[in-house]
Amino acid sequence: MVKPVSAAPDTAAAPGAERTPAVGWVLAGLSLSMLLSSLGTSIANVALPTLAETFDASFQQVQWIVLAYLLAITTLIVSVGRLGDLTGRRRLLLGGIALFTAASVLCGAAPTLELLIAARAVQGLGAAVMMALTMAFVGETVPKARTGSAMGLLGTMSAIGTALGPSLGGALISGLGWRAIFLVNAPLGVVTLVLAHRHLPVDRPRPRTGRAGFDRTGTLLLALTLAAYALAMTLGRGRFGALNLTLLAAAVLGVGLFLRTEARAASPLIQLGMFRDAALSASLVMSALVSTVMMATLVVGPFYLARTLGLDEAPVGLALSVGPLVAALTGVPAGRVADRFGAPRMTVLGLVGIAAGSLVLAVLPETLGIAGYLAPIVVITVGYAVFQTANNTTVMADVGPDQRGVVSGMLNLSRNLGLITGASVMGAVFAAASATVDISTALPEAVATGMRTTFGVAALLILLAIATAVGGRARARRTASGGDPA
Template sequence: MANVAEKVATESNWIDGAATPTRSVRWALASLSLATLLSSLGTSIASVGLPSLMQAFGASFQSVQWVVLAYLLAITTMIVSAGRLADIVGRRPLLLAGIALFTIASALCALAPTLGLLIAARAAQGLGAAVMMALTLAFVAGTVPKARTGSAMGLLGAMSSIGTMLGPSLGGLLIAGAGWRAMFLVNVPLGLLAFALAWRALPKDGRSGPGRSAFDTLGTVLLGLTLAAYALAMTLGKGSVGLLNLALLVVAALGVALFIVTELKVETPLVRLAAFGDRMLTASLAMSVVVSTVVMGQLVVAPFYLSRALGLDPATVGLVMSTAPLVATLAAVPAGRLVDRFGAQPTMIAGLASLVLGTVALSSIRIAFGIPGYVVPVLALSGGYALFQTANNAAVMGAATADQRGVVSGLVNLSRNLGLITGASLMGAIFAAASAGADSATPSATLLGMQVTFRFAMALALFALGLAVFCRRAATRSKERAEA
């Protein structure tokens, strides 16, 4: 971990343009790397445990789905606010508080006697993860030369992918050996280590006056309620759409309207809506939502296909599912170099084309294909995701001015997590409906659910690819007009 952090610091000229990082900087980067790993581990490790949680609590697929959704919802609600809150209380104390909350909540997850308490503890864990995700970026923002933006994004993406990669395999092994509680308990010693490293190595920072950065409490509450209504609409009813689902969608739509009105009126809004006037930024954020939806859908649906259609045990399911984040991890750094060499937009289009190929193959999957029938398409899907994510982040952050980096970073994180919530809820609902109820699906019904889900994912991937091609052509035309 320290070696990875040292590489990041060397390439980023971390402090005052120094070519070689100091020992304290290496320790600081090690603590930030571990915090990044923990927050991504929290997302992926629970997905592989959903079948075991259904059995342990005698609950439905839609109910245990909230073990994933609660975590994502808390992150999405808090991640934009975390940077502004850090201006009030200071980055270092807030990051330490976030790590502490994540660690304590992990222990509560492991001790939860009921599904409701587990979901509540996961929400608290997500709040801690949101602070960790937002402030690790805040500590390093603005230190990387523009020419090395792609490489830096690739390295940071690799740390996140390592956490995602460890989740399915580690979770599967822990469930098989010690039960589902172990997949939450493992975060406790790692969280304590991250807290100790951060306490020792992170520099103290001052706090601003309250007038400089007021906290948008109303905007945060409205965003959380809107996302909760949307997620409930996508999960209630076992995949069928009833009056309650429609009513919740109406509530979510009203919540969006109220949120927009609120953000236009408050002095320090949670999301600065003027940023959406940039069409390229808006397109990049939309593609991020769509691609994250596809990737999260794969994480949620795949455990049921592997366990119920292919008959794999939890440990094997975890090992097979680790293929996706492993590929994303290995591809992240080369993806950054491709961005630096060929540009962000060509790399982005190549990544989305690979994503389309992966979804096409998964939509045609057969039980007779066995494990390779799942793994091979995932290679294309995950490699494409790594290319897209690195290129998209580099394009968005590279175009942001110094005084807008915090706002744009918040929007990027928000778009990604909106996609994760959509993937966990909408794709799960499609799978449940297509397989005639994921609670007791037969292998053939599970196969059908998998195919239908990835046909929808294929349509989303094609939309993102078309949008990327359009943006590329628009940028080319703008450049030609400027030169003329």
């Protein structure tokens, strides 16, 4: 069943002399798409104080500029991936890029906070399409032997967008005002749209009799469930109260209703049988666990650097930029290593690197200073780059063409849920271990204790991810040999 599918793109690619430049231009468009969506996530954070002053609003109000974007991505990314599988990925990706670009202009022109938040939600919808379908196109346009390198390139562009956001946003705000941080996406979006329109493969026509329907009920239930969970983890700014518990209970109920609906749907949004694939299930669990740990570096790092090491704002900013910079530099090499030595093996090696860096941070004496903090952060980030590239390659290299969009969406969703969970849960672990009500005024020793405890928990989570990887591979081997009929 797999062989005819994989042969088709090679035949369609036609002459080998024309194939490489075509793939290069395709990757250029996909890379810009990934850069824009990640830039949209990080660039707005630096503007929150300015926007609070401009619109005479509280922090709780302006934080919805960030939350609206993230919620739109989280709740819709699986659905738009599935929609691309059903209706054609090229036209949907072009529509997503155009929507993101238009929404960016609306953000820059918004006269009120309410309209800005609404435009950010629309921008998040465009970003969800771009993130889900960018990875899906790799399996469709890139030879299987180079899948790891392509995934590494996309990871690099995502890291560059994340790292570039705060510094670019700060420069634009100081020079041109806050509207520029959104308007800068317009010319980049136009270039991305042109590249995608000219070089992405045309959607293949499908017979009407063979078309599956779009699961509207499942889509609505999943979106509401994910929104409830995301809000439960983000509202309250670290305090888990009655509202959070209610939202979490609603999310649990939503999961049950969603599973029941999907089991009965003629054309489900997510085919529940996919989770019997040991490799896919393990990859999704590992992605969520690793993202939870990576968020811990962003939650704990600023407080440790400022309170325990006594650094000012500028050195703290430079120290925090080391991680994204390392990720940007190691993404492409990580992809090549995955292609050379095998993605499953490199997935485990990347996890080992994250675990080692977390353990060092958990036992690190403060006497080593900034170097003692940055060295394990570099190890963690390199491990993350290797893991993320190899894990994505493992999944996307073998997925069927009719499921690439939804599986790509699920991978992105697991990462987003890990980041959301990490911000809440790891932040709570850090605060509890620091034994203080207000972490911003905690004693240096208390913050150091909080950091050690947090990364001790992080190391345990990665050990769980390693066990998941090993168990998933063992189960996949049993299934392949016929020993496990499931």
